Amino acid sequence: MDIRPIKTEQDYSTAIGRIEVLWGAKKDSPEGDELDILVTLVESYEMKHYPIAPPDPIDAIKFRMEQMGMTSADMVKYLGSQSRVSEILNRKRRLTLGMIKSLYKGLKIPAEILLA
Template sequence: MNIRPIKTEEDYNSALSRVEELWGARKDTPEGDELDLLVTLIESYEMKHYPIAPPDPIDAIKFRMDQMGMTKADMVKYLGSQSRVSEILNRKRGLTLGMIKSLYKGLKIPAEILLD
């Protein structure tokens, strides 16, 4: 096992290739330990070089609605009137703190996403 920090794109690609070779290695074996270490290094490199931006608040709401099979009418209890729901989902009006709290409590959408 010759593990080094991932500093370049070439190092990153080599590490990914090695992970593919090691995939399925048993835990608590040299190969399993190497796999664990490489995955940790790859995750660190990806967080630094390929950060994933948090989703747009409205996109997050629409995604959760889709996940839960909800309609705009179902959103009235979280956002207010039907016209208010339409304004929010069409980006004509921003979310209020009360709406954010309601969406967080009722739909479990993380507040940090809604506060963006």
């Protein structure tokens, strides 16, 4: 096991290749331990070099609506009147703190996404 920090794209590619070889290794075996270490190193490298921006709040609401088979009419109880729902979903009005709390409690959309 020759594990070193991932500093370059070449190191990253090499680590990914080795992970593919080790994938499915038995837990608590030397190969399984190597896999765990490499995955941790790759995750750290990716977080630093390929950060993922949080989703847009309105996109998150629309995604949750799609997941739950909801229509804009179903959103009235979380956002207010039908016209208010339309304004929010069309980005003509910002979410209020009350709406954010309601969406968090009712639809389990993380508050940190809604506050972005």
